[in-house]
Amino acid sequence: xxxxxxxxxxxxxMNNKFFLQAAYNCFFGLTFFVKNIDDMPLxxxxxxxxxxxxxxxxNPSAKQQLDETTRITMEIMKEELGxxxxxxxxxxxxxxxxxxxxxxxxxxxxxxxxSADDLNVIRDDWLIVKKNKLFGANAIxx
Amino acid sequence: xxxxxPSTRDLFPKFANTPTSQLTYDPEFLAYGNILMAGLxxxxxxxxxTRVISQALHGKNWRKWFSPNVSITQxxxxxxxxxxxxxxxxxxxxxxxxxKRSRETWxxxxxHMNAAQAFAFV
Numbered sequence: 573x574x575x576x577x578x579x580x581x582x583x584x585x586m587n588n589k590f591f592l593q594a595a596y597n598c599f600f601g602l603t604f605f606v607k608n609i610d611d612m613p614l615x616x617x618x619x620x621x622x623x624x625x626x627x628x629x630x631n632p633s634a635k636q637q638l639d640e641t642t643r644i645t646m647e648i649m650k651e652e653l654g655x656x657x658x659x660x661x662x663x664x665x666x667x668x669x670x671x672x673x674x675x676x677x678x679x680x681x682x683x684x685x686x687s688a689d690d691l692n693v694i695r696d697d698w699l700i701v702k703k704n705k706l707f708g709a710n711a712i713x714x
Numbered sequence: 715x716x717x718x719x720p721s722t723r724d725l726f727p728k729f730a731n732t733p734t735s736q737l738t739y740d741p742e743f744l745a746y747g748n749i750l751m752a753g754l755x756x757x758x759x760x761x762x763x764t765r766v767i768s769q770a771l772h773g774k775n776w777r778k779w780f781s782p783n784v785s786i787t788q789x790x791x792x793x794x795x796x797x798x799x800x801x802x803x804x805x806x807x808x809x810x811x812x813x814k815r816s817r818e819t820w821x822x823x824x825x826h827m828n829a830a831q832a833f834a835f836v
Binding site for chain 1: 715716717718734737738743744746747748749750751754755758761762765768769772796797799800801804805808810815816819820822823826829834
């Protein structure tokens with residue numbers, strides 16, 4: 573998913589500008605959600621723009637990856653804040669927010685994996701379409 | 715793409731003076747159409763493993779394929795739209811309706827393909 577730092581050793585990531593850029597992007601997103609937590613329609617409208625398959629690996633499903641992201645985020649928050657601040661009440665509030673974020677994302681049709689039937693539809697249509705030798709040229713002109 | 719983003723035509727300087735109506739009679743232009751089809755063929759073959767698509771495209775010169783005046787993401791989205799329109803016309807011309815089920819599936823397929831391309835190019 574991150575070809576720019578796919579080959580960078582784990583212990584070198586913190587010095588890699590592309591890795592840091594990805595981290596800042598992630599942090600920016602979370603900051604936006606927290607700042608606008610009292611305006612969920614605004615948060616949802618932004619989230620829908622992030623509902624792209626590019627944010628997920630092929631397997632497991634987007635929903636499973638989102639669930640795992642919640643688990644990791646909660647773990648990091650607990651580590652960062654310490655048990656005195658990270659009370660059960662705080663954890664509940666965070667999980668409510670993250671679950672909402674993930675529900676909006678996972679509901680987006682674009683993220684749903686392609687089933688075997690979907691693949692058949694695609695391949696059948698494609699076989700028909702590519703019989704026309706001008707299809708590619710016509711598509712460029714469009 | 716020429717109609718959707720006229721600046722795309724600048725990627726093909728050889729055809730700058732060829733009227734659009736004559737392009738499909740130009741063997742060299744048809745060759746570009748075939749290159750596009752080969753690329754799409756590759757993506758369709760690997761639609762269930764888009765990482766292969768990203769890896770194949772990674773490091774390729776995006777300037778050959780995208781107009782510099784419009785964001786790549788926007789051009790990818792527009793390509794998907796144009797492609798669906800072309801599919802609709804092509805299937806329709808063969809008496810096969812582009813059913814709602816097919817359109818939805820292709821829309822999702824393009825989301826996956828574009829995501830793979832975005833990772834390689836953006």
